[in-house]
Amino acid sequence: MIPAIQNGTADAGAMDEPVARLIVAQNPDLAIFSDPLAPSPVGIGLPKGSARTSVCSALIDKWTEDGTLAALQDKWFSGDSERMKIDSSQFTGYDTSAGTLKFSYEATTIPMCYTGSAGEPEGYEVEVVYMIAKELHMAVKTTGTKFSSLIPALESGQADLICGSMTITDERKQSIDFATPDFKGSVVLVMRKADVTAATDASSSSTSGGIAGLFAAISQGFDKTFVREGRWVLMAQGLGITLLISLAAAVIGTIGGFGLCLQRGSRRRWARSLANGLCSFESGIPIVVLLMVFFYVVFAKAALGGIVVAIIAFGLDFAVTCSTMMRTGIDAVDPGQSEASLALGFTKRQTFAKIVAPQAVSHILPVYKGSFVSLVKGTAVVGYIAVTDLTKVSDIIRARTFDAFFPLIATALIYFFLTWGLVALIGMLEGRLDPKRRSRELRGIDVSSAAVQDESSPWEGIGGGDDAPVIEISHLRKVYPNATPLADVSATIRRGEVISVLGPSGTGKSTLLRCINRLEDPTSGKIVVLGSDVTDPACDLAKVRQRMGMVFQSFNLFGHLTVIENVMLAPVELKGTSRQEAYEQGMRLLRQMGLADKALNFPDELSGGQKQRVAIARTLAMQPDIVLFDEPTSALDPTMVGEVLMVMNKLAELGLTMLVVTHEMQFAHDVCSRVFYMDQGELYEDGTPEQVFEHPRRERTRAFIRQLKVYTAHVDSADFDFIETMAGIDDFGKRFRVPLKSVQNAQLVFEELGVRGVLPRLGDSPDLTLTVEYEEKTARTSLSLAWAGEDFDPMADLDEISTAIVQGVTTKIEHEPGCVRVELK
Secondary structure, three states: OHHHHHOOOOOEEEEEHHHHHHHHHHOOOEEEOOOOOEEEEEOOEEOOOOOHHHHHHHHHHHHHHOOHHHHHHHHHOOOOOOOOOOOHHHHOOOOOOOOEEEEEEEOEEOOOEEEOOOOOEEOHHHHHHHHHHHHOOOEEEEEEEOHHHHHHHHHOOOOOEEEOOOEOOHHHHOOOEEOOOOEEEEEEEEEEHHHHHHHHHHHHHHHHOOHHHHHHHHHHHHHHHHHHHHHHHHHHHHHHHHHHHHHHHHHHHHHHHHHHHHHHOOOOHHHHHHHHHHHHHHHOOOHHHHHHHHHHHHOOOOOOOHHHHHHHHHHHHHHHHHHHHHHHHHHOOOHHHHHHHHHHOOOHHHHHHHHHHHHHHHHHHHHHHHHHHHHHHHHHHHHHHOOOOHHHHHHHHHHHHOOOHHHHHHHHHHHHHHHHHHHHHHHHHHHHHOOOOOOOOOOOOOOOOHHHHOOOOOOOOOOOOOOOEEEEEEEEEEEEOOEEEEEEEEEEEEOOOEEEEEOOOOOOHHHHHHHHOOOOOOOEEEEEEOOEEOOOOOOOHHHHHOOEEEEOOOOOOOOOOOHHHHHHHHHHHHOOOOHHHHHHHHHHHHHHOOOHHHOOOOHHHOOHHHHHHHHHHHHHOOOOOEEEEEOOOOOOOHHHHHHHHHHHHHHHHOOOEEEEEOOOHHHHHHOOOEEEEEEOOEEEEEEOHHHHHHOOOOHHHHHHHOOEEEEEEEEOOOOOOHHHHHHHHHHHHHHOOOOHHHHHHHHHHHHHHHHHHHHHHHOOOOOEEEEEEEEOOOOEEEEEEEEOOOOOOHHHHOOHHHHHHHHHOEEEEEEEOOEEEEEEO
16 A cells, blocks of 8 residues: 555555554655544453453553653654564563463554564553553463454453454444553544645635635535425425324334233233234344335235335334333332232222333333334335335435435434424423422312311221121142142131231241232132132122231332322222312321321332331221231331331220231230241141240240250161261351350260260160250250150269269259250350
């Protein structure tokens, strides 16, 4: 290329600035044209997410500011072969304790990266990398390679850092990271020096006196493009067609997208498969291909014009896009809010209309705006089927005037203002639908009504009545593919009872409540609530749920409604209560909850305890006969638990029937009239708080109530592994942080009392069970030895030393038939 420019065969050559500067330095008859063609920043590449990227960038920024890089550029772009060398003495003998930096470079890009005459790496960027390695205290392992192999080497881990006059582009940034550009150059034109001078003079001459000429050229271009032959009318018609296709396709696509969205979430497998298949097929076809298939194949013999076909094609394409964004918007709404709505007595359709859809719209509209803009811009391809839209009109005018500038610029501006205006309209709709932007004042309600200030009890209709059964559970079973939370549960709950459901996590407590409310479908069994069999498919669940409230551990308040609107919603929609009456009742409830001043707040503006009290008020607003509480305090900060328990205590005093899943032992003991202890999917123990807490009948209940950690070992041979058993006691102590002294005492008692006192009496085939229990609450440790067969007192058989040891490490020794239990120090 250089000889061609020098001998006049070529007028100019485009190349990267570093190469151009080197060539000009070596050829005095050449020069760089003053106006660059395009920016071309060059940088060092690193793996995606590399921690070294910021370090390299900081060093390059520092060297840019202090002039180090400028001095390097002067050296490497000078064309002086004597200066264009790396001083190896600067990069030897320094601290390389941080390891080795694997460096790959393009071996032929002079003066940036290349291999010298002796096979050594040379170049401006190579020296920059050596400087970085020295700062990082790392040795450098260099590998010269082809440019096309640089990024793969980085991605495969064969290189830690690459360079080769690599221009930083958005495409490359998707694969690798770049440090700050070490050379902010451009693509420039190299020309003969005489030609550069002539071109600059001509440009200056044209500019110095060309302002009037510029306006004249603009005026002439405008006249040719829009005025002559009434071409503005043609442009307006094209705009009208673009608008028609865009808006009609948007309407069809939005409606069709909603239908597709519903089918993709359908319970019918064939409907889901059909909808998903259509979406997958259509999304894999470019819109221009779909457009031509419809026009030239599907509707080829139909009497449909191009505009109608375009509306159908774009409508289908937009429907697929809308179905995806709608599905995403619906899924973004917390499923717990749907469950809370169903628990209040709303049907699934009412839940979708009142709870899910209003919130989903706020997630959908921001994405919808971008998709709508893409739809409008995408209509520019309808010219492929001979529709004279805005873009096609631009092509027609350009062909007539032989001027590309004005038609294309005008079309670009029209599209810009068109999409900007349409997006602004959608933005206004988005603002009106955003609950946080609307007024929080309740319309049509007299907030100064005397009834609102009435201090009469808000608990009217709650509690009371006889003690007839309100819930009857018979052989309830719930099975999942990998678990059985409810194996066989039967119970009767009477009106006015306050029952706490206790038990370890995963024992079916919450599943029991969800089955009673039919948020979960039981596998088998029968549940009768207020005389209605809720397991019967013919049962009107919504009606039963309106009399059986449920409070969830995660609150599940409706995020798009204020606090008072949350409380008012169900009475107004389900019981036909007037908005004024519902407001007055709701405010009395909130006042009793201490939340009257939060009535116009949204749920996300409340603390956890406040949210749970609102959830209770929302449930009580329906004046239910029964309330199910699913761990109402487990998601709360300990400082907020008291707020909720105080309200529940008040409800218990009023005689409201409550079934409470809780871990609050004190509440269960002091407030509840009955306690269910659940374990391994069964109602393991049922009794009064005094009976269950003070005198549990079954072993697992006792362990849970006393918060026991238990270690058990079985000895069935006289030659058992004594060391393994002792190690098991030690591991038990470490796992549950049992005091070391208690662990050592347990080992001593087992050795002296178990091995020396019990085992000799059991023969060669003993049946001995060792149990060590640690009670977290009191930090007490006990040990028991139980055996099968003849009873005897093992302490009587011990020698004097063993007896002294056992007595010395215990505080209490009890002998029962076939068992001895000791309390350890």
